Amino acid sequence: MQVDVVVVGGGAMGSAAAWQLARSGKSVVLLERFEAGHHMGASHGATRNFNTAYPEADYLDLLAESKILWDELAAEHGAPLLDLVGLANHGNLPKLEQIHAAHQERGVESYFISANEAADRWQGMNFSTDVLFVPGSGRVRSADALVALRTAAEARGAIFKYSTPVQAIRVTGGESVVVVTEDVEYAARRVVVTAGAWTNKILDGLVKLPALVVTQEQPAHFTPLDNTLVWPSFNHNPDPDPNNEAYEYWYSPVYGMLTPGEGVKAGWHGVGPVMDPDERTFQPIPQQLEALVRYAEEWLPGVDPSTAVPISCTYTTTPNEDFVLDHFGPLVVGAGFSGHGFKFTPAIGRILKDIVDGGTAPERFSASR
Structure with missing residues (x-):
């Protein structure tokens, strides 16, 4: 043909x-x-x-x-x-300041708010630093x-x-x-x-x-405790100081968003096991899932951490x-x-x-x- x-x-x-x-x-x-x-x-x-x-x-x-x-x-x-529900970025302020400067140069709307103001606005989340909010982002x-x-x-x-x-x-x-x-x-x-x-x-x-590295990634959905809460999409970067013990269990930065009807999705970024796509297990790595549940306990007070439903997908990255x-x-x-x-x-x-x-x-x- x-x-x-x-x-x-x-x-x-x-x-x-x-x-x-x-x-x-x-x-x-x-x-x-x-x-x-x-x-x-x-x-x-x-x-x-x-x-x-x-x-x-x-x-x-x-x-x-x-x-x-x-x-x-x-x-x-x-x-x-x-769905332009906005994007809340927190952690690693020098990186966020670099992003904000680029936004200002390109005419992308974004602005900083304090961690306390962010926690009042989005009561399902805790924040580690000032938050760079991008209203034209979302899902x-x-x-x-x-x-x-x-x-x-x-x-x-x-x-x-x-x-x-x-x-x-x-x-x-x-x-x-x-x-x-x-x-x-x-x-x-x-x-x-x-x-x-x-x-x-x-x-x-x-x-x-x-080199194209194929990994099996395992984010999870968590059930919200209150369906009236407002959820932006979010990125959370760990403290760049390697001596900050609060982040020792982290595998990577965390990303997340509300998936209507399924819960709040959160996941580590690109840290799953390298795998042949035809030989996937579709099962989460227990230690990574435990760490993700701990993340939800500490940073997502608006979800029930015990409700984690793992998701399996492939990453292919350079x-x-x-x-x-x-x-x-x-x-x-x-x-x-x-x-x-x-x-x-x-x-x-x-x-x-x-x-x-x-x-x-x-x-x-x-x-x-």
Whole structure:
């Protein structure tokens, strides 16, 4: 079957790429090895943080574009995809001051409030320092976003094929690639690989990428004690002083948000065990879960710590946590998004479309960098 572009991997980034490619007029087939809505990778779940607490100009530019595109997609979808409940950032004040300075330079609204004022405003939380609050942040309705991306792409002619593993990719020329599945071979001018934890397995040595480390992460939902409490999304960084014993049990910074109907989500960032995505246990590391429950006891007085319901997902990260958005001849690769990528999804789709058309990504995301 002949097609302009094959997208391999139907999570958030692949779906966004298919949407952007289809609305640019290209014929697109997306191939996803699992069924629609599966929980095997990194894109499932009802919510993600829409976190604008970045000091880097290029990430802030990408966030600004993402906000515009999320709103465009929501208008087409007919329902909101962002809940701008705000983002409360605390801990490590020098880092927050750097972020605030970058916000002021880029015109992003953010401001500091005292820990006491923050505790009065958000009574389900305790705060370690002054809080940098970003009112234009909040949550992405991630499960709804996947449906919206697929619907918008299919409305423009893209074909999404689930439960369709890719068996091989063969580069047959500078403008020609063959993608082999059990039933069909697809000949395309470009192939976009957005396969998350399976990226290296799919590419099978065809390209040289930065190291992609796959870990199994285990955040948890906690039941609120009072459903009238207001919850912002939040980031909590430990004290940079290594001698502060209050943080000795921490594995990493903590992120979190309210997931309506499921509870308050909190998790360590990128500290789960390294794992083959086809050999996951889906079980939390007991010591990490115990530490997360302790975190809830100490810092989230608005939840019942005993109600922790662990969640399992994969992270795929590069050594510096920057994404890879690059091409290798007719192969276009998007990888390494885990931990902070979902909020950028529609803009990542646009970048991947531009690379297909011969453009380039911002320098930060080059595979060689």
